Amino acid sequence: MSSKQEVRIPNIGDFADVEVIEVLVKKGDTINPEDPLITLESDKASITVPSPLAGKVREIRIAVGDKVSAGDLILLAETETATAAAIQATTANPAVTGTTAAAAASRPTIKADLQAELLVLGSGPGGYTAAFRAADLGIQTVLVERYPALGGVCLNVGCIPSKALLHAARVISDSKEAQVFGIDFGDPKIDINTLRGWKDKVLGQLTNGLKGLAKQRKVEVVHGAGEFLSPHELKVATASGDKIIAFEQAIIAVGSQAITLPDFPDDPRIINSTGALELQNIPGRLLVIGGGIIGLEMATVYHALGAKVTVVEALDRLIAGADADIVKPLHRRIQKQYANLYLGAKVTGVTAGKDELIVSFKGEGTPASASFDCVLVAVGRRPNGLQVGAERAGVNVDKRGYILVDKQQRTNVQHIFAIGDVVGQPMLAHKAVHEGKVAAEVAAGWKSEFNARVIPSVAYTDPEVAWVGVTEEEAQVQGLNFGKGVFPWAASGRSLTLGRNEGMTKLLFDADSKTIIGAGIVGPNAGDLIAEAALAIEMGCDAEDIGLTIHPHPTLSETVAFSAEAFAGTITDLYLPKK
Numbered sequence: 057m058s059s060k061q062e063v064r065i066p067n068i069g070d071f072a073d074v075e076v077i078e079v080l081v082k083k084g085d086t087i088n089p090e091d092p093l094i095t096l097e098s099d100k101a102s103i104t105v106p107s108p109l110a111g112k113v114r115e116i117r118i119a120v121g122d123k124v125s126a127g128d129l130i131l132l133a134e135t136e137t138a139t140a141a142a143i144q145a146t147t148a149n150p151a152v153t154g155t156t157a158a159a160a161a162s163r164p165t166i167k168a169d170l171q172a173e174l175l176v177l178g179s180g181p182g183g184y185t186a187a188f189r190a191a192d193l194g195i196q197t198v199l200v201e202r203y204p205a206l207g208g209v210c211l212n213v214g215c216i217p218s219k220a221l222l223h224a225a226r227v228i229s230d231s232k233e234a235q236v237f238g239i240d241f242g243d244p245k246i247d248i249n250t251l252r253g254w255k256d257k258v259l260g261q262l263t264n265g266l267k268g269l270a271k272q273r274k275v276e277v278v279h280g281a282g283e284f285l286s287p288h289e290l291k292v293a294t295a296s297g298d299k300i301i302a303f304e305q306a307i308i309a310v311g312s313q314a315i316t317l318p319d320f321p322d323d324p325r326i327i328n329s330t331g332a333l334e335l336q337n338i339p340g341r342l343l344v345i346g347g348g349i350i351g352l353e354m355a356t357v358y359h360a361l362g363a364k365v366t367v368v369e370a371l372d373r374l375i376a377g378a379d380a381d382i383v384k385p386l387h388r389r390i391q392k393q394y395a396n397l398y399l400g401a402k403v404t405g406v407t408a409g410k411d412e413l414i415v416s417f418k419g420e421g422t423p424a425s426a427s428f429d430c431v432l433v434a435v436g437r438r439p440n441g442l443q444v445g446a447e448r449a450g451v452n453v454d455k456r457g458y459i460l461v462d463k464q465q466r467t468n469v470q471h472i473f474a475i476g477d478v479v480g481q482p483m484l485a486h487k488a489v490h491e492g493k494v495a496a497e498v499a500a501g502w503k504s505e506f507n508a509r510v511i512p513s514v515a516y517t518d519p520e521v522a523w524v525g526v527t528e529e530e531a532q533v534q535g536l537n538f539g540k541g542v543f544p545w546a547a548s549g550r551s552l553t554l555g556r557n558e559g560m561t562k563l564l565f566d567a568d569s570k571t572i573i574g575a576g577i578v579g580p581n582a583g584d585l586i587a588e589a590a591l592a593i594e595m596g597c598d599a600e601d602i603g604l605t606i607h608p609h610p611t612l613s614e615t616v617a618f619s620a621e622a623f624a625g626t627i628t629d630l631y632l633p634k635k
């Protein structure tokens with residue numbers, strides 16, 4: 057038997073007399089629970105009110121421009137079940153100013169161990185940022201993490217441990233290079249246990265810091281692997297048994313994992329980046345499979361620690377995302393330092409012998425096979441989207457494991473967001489952080505969007521390689537009308553005082569407007585320098601804005617200004633013949 061039901065505005069926190077800016081359904085439409093009905097907008101937030109029921113819209117009682125408050129009638133719907141005469145959302149927590157009514161309108165009456173206005177699944181840079189931002193906006197937040205330490209890949213087995221070891225590597229290589237100017241420290245004595253302990257101490261400081269930050273904000277942390285049971289429930293396998301968390305909104309921030317190569321033997325001498333960062337020993341001969349950022353950073357570390365490093369890369373170049381001229385100084389340097397560098401080559405198999413791993417190769421210049429003490433597989437990462445029962449929450453995940461989101465980080469399910477590595481490339485911590493803030497703010501009813509013009513990339517190799525915005529090769533492929541300004545660091549006083557001259561700064565400009573559209577930098581500290589170019593792109597700076605900004609002398613940052621001057625034709629630190 058069908059019946060007519062009234063659908064009313066739910067309790068929307070502190071809001072009253074809020075303007076209707078969109079009516080998203082019309083008479084005759086079929087609606088389902090969670091379908092958005094109307095959008096309200098106040099000076100603080102925009103709020104989408106979803107349907108609490110399934111049925112057919114019979115009458116709309118609201119129009120764009122109306123001012124509404126909790127309890128006002130939105131529409132009449134015909135449903136198949138005759139229950140209450142008026143359907144209204146359960147009360148949203150008034151303390152949560154700006155929380156979307158999306159979840160509140162359909163807040164389930166689920167028997168659960170824990171209730172969360174916002175559940176964040178995964179505590180990497182995306183997840184913890186989202187949880188902290190949400191808590192700061194007044195949302196009661198629960199953060200679920202399967203491992204004992206917060207911080208995800210980045211803090212525990214990614215950005216931070218790798219940079220700690222890269223710092224140690226740089227100290228070793230800098231001290232060796234000091235011989236050139238008459239200072240000889242002798243060969244380094246490496247106490248691997250102390251080095252590992254120091255790296256772990258750095259991680260401990262940061263991950264414990266996160267624990268403290270969560271506590272200060274009253275973010276409840278639950279440890280255990282989580283999987284969705286429904287659009288409003290997550291089961292967490294904790295040390296004390298399964299716990300059900302009922303949530304109004306959720307942010308999925310479950311990150312990614314290293315890709316493994318099929319048919320490799322199961323052998324502890326075959327490791328991925330996590331194994332490499334554990335620093336169990338320093339192998340005599342290390343093969344790194346993959347000439348991307350992670351593989352080359354690990355190669356930098358182990359080379360400095362004394363391993364004979366070979367790198368094999370399937371493409372015909374290293375760090376394929378950056379321009380070849382920016383990567384060249386790194387290529388030249390490691391070609392001299394490493395045992396072998398095979399490009400356009402592949403590993404076809406690994407056999408585990410008693411004392412060594414025998415690796416066979418295919419590709420020009422490679423031996424048919426060679427022996428190594430350790431093989432590091434660094435061929436990329438894949439998203440974890442297929443491992444959290446997302447389908448039970450109705451969240452679309454593609455075949456590769458990526459969760460699809462819009463500019464507000466919303467998935468196809470209105471009250472569930474996703475951020476970080478699990479939503480796509482580039483898999484970088486700073487992208488995850490910004491997405492986390494957007495998701496938290498949208499969950500709080502803000503109109504935020506992920507609108508970054510550019511996301512910088514950095515390989516913390518020696519020299520560092522950094523780029524942002526469009527690359528020169530992309531600009532050519534896209535047929536852009538552009539010009540460039542290049543400054544070789546051999547002409548930088550600061551670079552020469554560091555005993556290095558191989559660096560280069562290159563800025564790309566739109567030929568008409570002269571605004572900066574991209575940058576590539578190679579050299580020590582390129583990763584820090586690229587931030588200026590990223591800011592310049594975000595601010596829409598042109599060559600004069602950059603060149604006329606007084607940079608401190610003598611610094612590597614001057615090379616950014618000099619590149620802009622080179623483009624503008626005003627440079628005096630180089631002689632560029634008139635065209």
Ligand SMILES: Cc1cc2nc3c(=O)[nH]c(=O)nc-3n(C[C@H](O)[C@H](O)[C@H](O)COP(=O)(O)OP(=O)(O)OC[C@H]3O[C@@H](n4cnc5c(N)ncnc54)[C@H](O)[C@@H]3O)c2cc1C
Pocket residue numbers: 177178179180181182183200201202203207208209210211213214215216218280281282283309310311312329330350440443444475476477478483484485486487488516
């Ligand atoms: C060796 C290495 C070096 C790197 N260096 C850099 C760098 O210098 N700069 C940079 O920007 N990026 C770097 N990255 C990439 C960076 O680490 C990631 O982009 C970043 O960590 C992604 O953040 P995230 O929040 O999306 O996910 P992650 O950091 O992957 O965190 C996801 C979290 O979710 C948890 N989780 C997953 N599934 C579940 C579940 N079912 N239940 C509960 N918890 C779950 C995981 O345990 C993890 O803690 C590096 C990566 C590696 C591997």
